[in-house]
Amino acid sequence: MGSPIDLGKMFGVQVRVDLTVLLVAAIFVVMGVGENPTLRNVLDEATYVVLLFLSIFLHEMGHAAGARLFGISTLNVTLTFFGGYAQLGKQPQRAIEDIVISFAGPATNLAIAGLLYVWLTSATSAGLANHSWGILWQVMYANLFLGLLNLxxxxxxxxxxxxxxxxxxxxxxxxxxxxxxxxxxxxxxxxxxxxxxxxxxxxxxxxxxxxxxxxxxxxxxxxxxx
Ligand SMILES: [Zn+2]
Structure with missing residues (x-):
């Protein structure tokens, strides 16, 4: 698999991406485009995949934020072919630490899904919806799925x-x-x-x-x- 590529630090956490992400992203785009490989469909799917990996990244940053509540540093957050992981400076010692840190990841996805849902439904009823909002609905469902699956x-x-x-x-x-x-x-x-x-x-x-x-x-x- 090779070693992940460093993208720099965010909120004091080293952010890394494994090259296998590119492979999975490409497969997602090809699968999503299906039998309609128009430029627009390819761009739509690529946008969705970028937002999907951003959602996974925010899930891991949620864990990092949860760990920080207990003074535990996060060495790095890495995106890889099966999603991502956050490597903590030390393992949580108390049950409450483990529970809060573990919950913070899925909670981040559920919060994103909730915010997107409220925003999209109000924008739709105000007549503001257009083509690209379909992608945001997909991202909303993906975050709902990520939150529930991980719980x-x-x-x-x-x-x-x-x-x-x-x-x-x-x-x-x-x-x-x-x-x-x-x-x-x-x-x-x-x-x-x-x-x-x-x-x-x-x-x-x-x-x-x-x-x-x-x-x-x-x-x-x-x-x-x-
Ligand atoms: Zn998680």
């Missing part, structure tokens, strides 16, 4: 971190890790199933990745490793 309670999704922290208040940590690990595997199979039935492009790739990471977590929990 599913399976590891390694953000919702899995939240569920693990909550479960660990009542159960031994190993049991909590196993439960969210198994839910992560189930969510992975759900994505693959949705992809195969045509409902969710990229579900196969994301689903396999989830199953892989969740299985590693299950093995680590069983062995008492972190």
């Amino acid at each position: 599913l309670p399976g590891f390694p999704l953000d919702g899995g971190h939240i569920a693990r922290a909550v479960l660990a208040m009542f159960l031994p940590l190993t049991t909590a890790r196993l439960i969210v690990g198994y839910i992560g595997v189930a969510v992975g199979f759900l994505f693959i199933g949705l992809d195969l039935t045509g409902g969710f492009g990229f579900g196969l790739l994301i689903g396999m990745l989830l199953i892989l990471v969740a299985s590693q977590e299950i093995q680590a929990a069983r062995a008492g490793r972190f």
Whole structure:
């Protein structure tokens, strides 16, 4: 995959992009344009893909902002083929830290979706809507999807971190890790199933990745490793 390219710092966080993003972006544009490769469609799809990756970037910056609340620095935010990740200076120690930091990412997407929804509906009723607003509706739905998907309670999704922290208040940590690990595997199979039935492009790739990471977590929990 090579090493990610540094784009400089934003709010004290190093921003990096993996070149695989370009590959995924190109596939998205080709898939989105379909059988109508007019210049306008290509530009529309490219605009959508840029805004989609911007939404993923803001999701990760949401985590970084959540971490800062507890004095935890973020070493970098990196965009890559499966989305993005924020590398924190240290792991959250207390459950409340883990919950707030994990929730801050999806919450950012839900906030963007909410703001876009209010803006677009009021602009539409005022008769201001035009062609390019269709792209913004797509971005609204993408953010809604990103927020809800990441809140599913399976590891390694953000919702899995939240569920693990909550479960660990009542159960031994190993049991909590196993439960969210198994839910992560189930969510992975759900994505693959949705992809195969045509409902969710990229579900196969994301689903396999989830199953892989969740299985590693299950093995680590069983062995008492972190
Ligand atoms: Zn996240």
